[in-house]
Amino acid sequence: MALRHAVLAALLDEELSGYQLTKAFDVGVANFWHAQPQQLYAELTRLEKDGLVEGRAVVQETRPTKRLFHVTHAGLAELEEFTAASTKPSFIRDDLLVKVQAADHVDTEALIAQLTERAAFAQAKIDLFGKLLRTMRGDRTEEEFLRHGHRIGPYLTCLRGLTFEQGNRDWCEHTITVLRERQQAHARH
Amino acid sequence: MALRHAVLAALLDEELSGYQLTKAFDVGVANFWHAQPQQLYAELTRLEKDGLVEGRAVVQETRPTKRLFHVTHAGLAELEEFTAASTKPSFIRDDLLVKVQAADHVDTEALIAQLTERAAFAQAKIDLFGKLLRTMRGDRTEEEFLRHGHRIGPYLTCLRGLTFEQGNRDWCEHTITVLRERQQAHARH
DNA sequence: CCGCTCATGTAACAGGTTACATGATTTA
């Protein structure tokens, strides 16, 4: 039951509609959690029923009416409780690692293609996170911002997202190099 | 349906029993995938039914009879197909990041406690992965091993596990430092 | 006029977690 808390955490700093939430939790961003639109709409319904968030309808002229949600006192208490409770470790679960685990038994070219694709995806996220960080800290240095800024939570999680994707990219590139070298050694033989 | 392929990948290099598989996929190791024992036993049953693995009973004197599984030709073909297919990106989904996202609104001490715990967990995994890597490469250097060793797949995935946990540890420590400094700045005021 | 964005859902299914169950042997 952590999607619940992820949604609460996302709504702490600003009122958002279900649709805006789906943008924050989608493929491109998702710097601290990932979820499908369907999950989010369902979770918002549940959260409102449980009194942890409240929505207010905002009628728009050209767009459909949307509902902006904010966290209630009960919601904040729930998050506080969640934070104090012990955290279960998170595990790697990645198709690409499974493929590399089988590297000695499957087609090298196919593997390299997958690794190349992933490296590019990681690079795109690195660029995106870099931009987000710059926007959040404004004209301050990172050190300055982390010392005195308010709302450093999103900045800190984004930093983890950034280094995670840098790790992905570097590992993909390294793995490609290793596989290519072995390919050449094998070809010469 | 990637647990399926994770199990196949794990059985490529050695015959393992269900129980031995659970050890490879459990909390301590899980360098390329994580799964519960119950999932693994269920998956093995399905894989055998589908002809992708075969088991042979090994009667033991003091221990219960176990079944050692190995991948069939059909199983290898399945893995080959899986490798060639496009890989969906993997996403972070971590309770701890949710807690840090809410950092500006929840109790700092509770957060620091969680971060400290996670840093220790990450360090334990770093030590474990370091040992595993040394065992796999024997007395060769890493470069030497990656160039000429056979079975580099598990080594490469373990390398990713290692840097992932180093990233976790470093980020936890950095985050703790930031939170502590802000705490002090706030206390002085 | 075609596809994208805004805006919100339902339903079916696949995948993962937790609780429960059994029973012998070895180690502390």
Added chain:
DNA sequence: TAAATCATGTAACCTGTTACATGAGCGG
């Protein structure tokens, strides 16, 4: 003698994914 290890499962439940559905306005 209590706990851990070996060895294997079933059942109920919770979570996440995929497919489907609707409809208006905006940009190329």
